[in-house]
């Protein structure tokens with residue numbers, strides 16, 4: 587059927603799923619959204635897509651061809667103008683996919699092969715409210731606690747699928763009242779890294795949670811933005827630098843492996859040299875240091891733009907969904923699924939998207955390193 591013939595709409599089969607893409611183009615999330623919808627219907631069934639974005643008329647035929655689907659018809663909703671309706675029949679998607687090649691990044695490193703690691707948001711509230719927080723966390727943020735049982739089931743499925751490392755982030759994970767149990771059920775399956783600002787685990791119940799963790803299976807990744815307090819406290823709040831330093835020393839004294847992550851805007855990144863010297867004094871080796879840029883997500887008023895095409899996927903679960911990348915957790919365009927499980931469904935959607943991107947020769951993606 588000629589997809590340019592508007593009247594062909596009358597001839598298409600019954601619509602099994604309908605999606606309004608609004609103004610989204612394929613780079614800003616439409617690709618992910620329609621891939622998810624196509625996976626929800628059977629081969630031979632039809633998706634009806636509404637769009638107001640003219641570039642979709644050029645991109646969708648290529649996506650359909652590369653995905654193994656048939657674009658049946660395109661029809662303007664108003665004569666000679668958009669918005670448009672497009673009917674796509676599900677074919678047998680091409681599933682060939684291989685691990686992405688290494689690409690340059692802000693900190694050096696290769697992308698983790700898809701499926702090798704998984705991010706879990708344990709909670710979204712935090713004792714801080716950093717100006718660049720990609721998660722929009724603060725003391726007032728809704729906790730959105732991940733139940734221990736959900737984390738355990740995610741870890742089980744992840745390990746069965748061949749996963750090798752779980753990363754627990756937030757918010758501040760040590761504000762989760764059961765972080766010890768949550769970390770333990772994950773560490774039973776794979777090594778775990780807990781991302782923390784290291785400011786709240788010095789005493790009381792949180793100290794006990796920290797001390798209960800298995801040092802052979804749990805690594806701490808601690809945020810420290812500068813050698814001295816000026817920049818760190820400007821970005822994270824007065825007094826936070828000294829408490830983070832105390833936290834690093836405590837974690838090391840308790841026998842934890844410690845990585846340190848710093849976040850810099852371009853105008854500040856020259857300060858990284860001083861930070862490296864301080865980290866050497868603390869005994870943090872170079873492989874355990876990460877210098878990363880601010881991402882334009884959450885509270886940040888600028889920074890690296892995070893899109894499907896600009897970052898490699900780093901699958902991420904929250905209590906209420908699955909996402910393309912942990913720094914894009916406030917961006918609904920990068921939500922992969924409305925439910926965190928089953929994990930295999932999330933991977934299928936992401937692999938379909940990556941396959942199409944690869945097949946189309948998408949270029950320019952980079953690795954936004956978080957570990």
Ligand code: SF4
Nearest residue numbers: 712714715716719757
């Ligand atoms: S960047 Fe980290 S420490 Fe700062 S508000 Fe966000 S979650 Fe909390």
